[in-house]
Amino acid sequence: MTRLTVESVDTAIVDLPLRRQHRFSSLTIDHQSYVLVRVRTAEGIEGIGEAVVPGGPWWGGESIEGIKVAIDTYLGPCLIGRNATRVESLRHEMDRLVHGNPFAKASVEMALFDAWGKALGVPVYDLFGGLYRETIPVTWALGADDAKVVIDEIEGKLDAGLHASFKLKMGAQEPAQDVARVLDIARVLAERGSLRVDLNCAWDELTSTRWLPELEAGGIELVEQPVPGWNVDALARLSALLRIPIMADESVWSPQDAFRLARAAGADIFALKIPKSGGLTMVRRVADIAAAAGISCHGGTTIESSIGTAASAQLYGALPEVTEGCELFGPLLLADDLVADGLDYRDGQLHVPRGPGLGITLDEDKVRYYTREHHAG
Ligand code: MN
16 A cells, blocks of 8 residues: 655745747736645655636636635645545545645645655556546637637637637627627638637527527537536537537536536537546546536636646546547747646647656746746735
C-alpha cells in the first residue's frame, strides 16, 4: 500500500496573458486566471492541481478569488495529516464540509491524483483503467467576433494544417445578425473543415426553435447548449426538432444531471469538464451514465493551462466514452505557460502526456513571474 501523509496545501493565484482576446456571449477576456494548488506530503511528494473558471464567475458562479479562500480556509486544512491516496474518502470529507464549489474541489482532487501517480511512478490514466487512446483530436474555439476576424483566423489555422474542426461562440449579438454572421463563416469554410456553435445558454426556447433550423440548413454540424442549463425539457424538444446533434454543457455538471438528461433524451453528446463536475472521479461517473444511455462524450475545456489540460488529457485518454474529440486548446490560446515541458500538439491532435502523475513539471520561474501580487490593504 502507498501512504502519502498530507503536510500542507498551498494556493497561489496566477494570471496568464492570452495570445488574442477571447469573446464569450457575456464578456471578452485578454487573460485567464488560475489557482495553483500544491499538496505536499511527508514523503516528499508534491501534487499539483489547478482551478480555473472561464474568464470569471459568469459561467459557474465560482470566482478565482473565492476558490482560493475556499481552499485556504476549508478544503485544504481538512486534508492535513490524511492519506492523499484515499481520494474517494477525502472527496467525501470535502463534500461534508463545503456544499457545492465543484471548481475548487476539482483542483484539490487533481493535486491528490498527481501526488498519488508520482508516488507510484505511473501516469494518472493508469489510475483510471489505463490508456485507451494515445491522442485526442482538438477542435479550435473561435470567439464571438465579426465574420471577417473569425474567417482570417480560420484561414490561418487551415493554412498551417493545425485544425480542421472549429467551434464558434455565439450569443453576443442579436440572433438574426448572429446567425447571418455564422452562415457567412460556414459558407467560406465550406468543405474544408467542420463548424459547430456554442450559445452558452444565450437563447430561450422560442429563439432556438426559430433559428437553430437555419443553422442546421447552413451546414453547422453541432449545436452546444442553446438554452439555459436548467431547461432540460427545452433541450429535449430541440433534440427532437433537429437532425444535427445537441451537446449539453451547462446542463450537465453532476452524475445526477447526466441521469436526468439521459432520461429526458435532452442531448446527443455530453461535454465533460473536470472543474464543473468537481473532479476526475465525478467526470468518470458522468461518462459511465452516458455510456449506459448511449450518449457520446466530448472532452470539454474551461480554458485550462497546461496543468489542467494535462489532467483532462489523462482522463479523456483513459475513458472509452470520449468518442467526440476534445476542445483542449487552452495552452494554445495562452501566450505563455507554467510548465517546463509543454504539451504535445501535432496535426490537430493532443498527445496524452506519459510521465508520472499529470505528466507535467512546473516552471517555477514562470509561476513566480505570473503569481498575482498581494498588495497591502
Ligand atoms: Mn460550452
